[in-house]
Amino acid sequence: MKIRNALVATTALCAASTAYATDLEVTHWWTSGGEAAAVAEFAEAFNATEGNTWVDGAIAGGGGVARGVIVSRILGGDPMHATQLNHGRQAEELVEAGLMLDLTDVATEGGWRDIVHPVSLLDSCTLDGKIYCVPVNIHSWQWIWLSHKAYADAGVPVPANWDEFVASAPALREAGKVPLAMGQQSWQSAGAFGVMNVAIGGLDLWTKVNVDKDAEAAASPEMLKVFKAAADAREFAVGSNVSDWNLATAMVINGEAGGQIMGDWAQGEFAVAEQVAGVDYTCLPGLGVNEIISTAGDAFYFPKQDDPEIEAAQKELAKLLLSKEVQVDFNLKKGSLPVRGDIDLSAANDCMKKGLEILAAGNIMPGGDQVLSPDTSGQIEDLMVEFWNDTSITAEDAQSRYAEIIANAD
Structure with a gap:
């Protein structure tokens, strides 16, 4: 009888545990080695909370592919429970349609406005005074990563700025290296162009074009200098026959390429390869010209569910x-900077510490996702990947098309 009662009690306990167990499907596009290691930290922490399980919904193909899948599912009535997006304007229409969970009560209770730094990250999650996302990091595009091995093989010093990088390209070619690793996806081309815009054209010009939507600035002689630098850069990238960004990063890690213009998420790949900043590779914020951090990054949104437990x-x-x-x-x-300004990152590597110093000094700018609509960003990406891969398109032609996009930007 005692055995029977024990079995009944055990069965009831298991049933109760199952009833209160909550599985959350979380979609994201973090699929490279460094990204997977980072997102596993989120999953492990959530799984350690009582009764909760992170059901991983990684979407391969990068952010452009993933965002299409994410938005399609939400609009199609098959929402995931949480999803990565970039904070800014990407989810604006979903929020306006009432499809995202209001997190204002959580943010108020947690004092997010006091701990998120810079607070503009939280502002990018806010619409009509309500908070709809959790910023989790600061990811800046404003970096070039340089391979010590590639430069040693070529017999030239590691560059300290963009001009030195340009001057080193012939020696790299002579040594059988690709000067600039570049993946073939449109967001990579557009991102690299944005970095050159800030480094070569300056922040004021970038702001006039991207924030003020000033078509005259986009058509200016100063902007033409940026397009001519991009035309040089596409020559440096000839022979970089990879698609994904992390494969381009691997070319730098392996010493096959001199450098890569890529966001600080590249640090995760160097970490997985057990390479050391300052020993195996060098990082130059702002291409070694304008040291500045863009406050773009990742955030998590929570599509509404008709279930109180969820x-x-x-x-x-x-x-x-x-x-x-x-x-x-x-x-x-992840290689990104935290959004909290009150945590200890003494274990950060040299490149991450550079970013933290720039952030602490207040040398920041908004990310493209914070100032341009998804439609405008998509048009620029399409233009840039075409320009990058078709050398018959001159800098002048590309600039003319770009100025037209900016003139009609929203």
């Missing part, structure tokens, strides 16, 4: 993503 778990995950320990563990693996 909503409670969503809010629990939202709190967890901004906790001190999770912010440290995730960002050290």
Whole structure:
């Protein structure tokens, strides 16, 4: 009888545990080695909370592919429970349509406005005074990564700025290296162009074009200098026959390429390859010309669900993503900067420390996702990948088309 009662009690306990277990499907596009290691920190922390399980919904193909899948599912009535997007304007229409969970109560309770730095990251999650996403990192495009091995093989010093990089390209070619590794996806071409815009054209010009939508500035002689630099850069990238960004990063890691213009998420790949900043590779913020950090990055949104238990778990995950320990563990693996200004990152590598110093000095700018609509960003990406891969398109022709896009930007 005692055995029977024990079995009944055990069965009831298991049933109760199952009833209150909450699985959250979380979609994201973090599929490279460094990215997978970073997102595993989120999953591990959530799985350690009572009764919750992170159901990973990684989408291969990069952010452009993933965003299409994510938006399609939400609009199609098959929403995931949480999803990565870039904070800014990408989810604006979904929020306006009432499809995203309001996190204002969680943010108020957690004092997010006091701990998120810069606070503009939280502003990018805010619409009509309500907060709809959790910023989890600061990812800046404003970097070039340089291979010590490639330059040693070529017998020339590692460059300290863009002009030195340009001057080193012939020696790299002579040594059988690709001067500039560049993946073939449109967002990579557009991102690299944006970095050159800030480094060569200056922040004031970038602001006039991207924030003010000034078509005259986009058509100016100063902007033509940026397009001519981009035309040089596409010559440096000839022979970089890869598609994904992390494969281009691998060319730098292996010493097959001199450098790569890529966001600081590239650090995750160097970490997985056990390479050391300052020993195996060099990082130059702002191409060594204008040291500045763009405050773009990743955020998590939570599509609305008609289920109180799911909503409670969503809010629990939202709190967890901004906790001190999770912010440290995730960002050290991701190579990004934390959004909290009150955590210890003494374990950061030299490149990450450079970024933290620039951030602390207030040398920041908004990311493209914060100032341009997805439609405008898509048009620029299409133009840039075409320009990058078709050398018959002159700098002048590309600039003319670009100025037209800016003239009609929203």
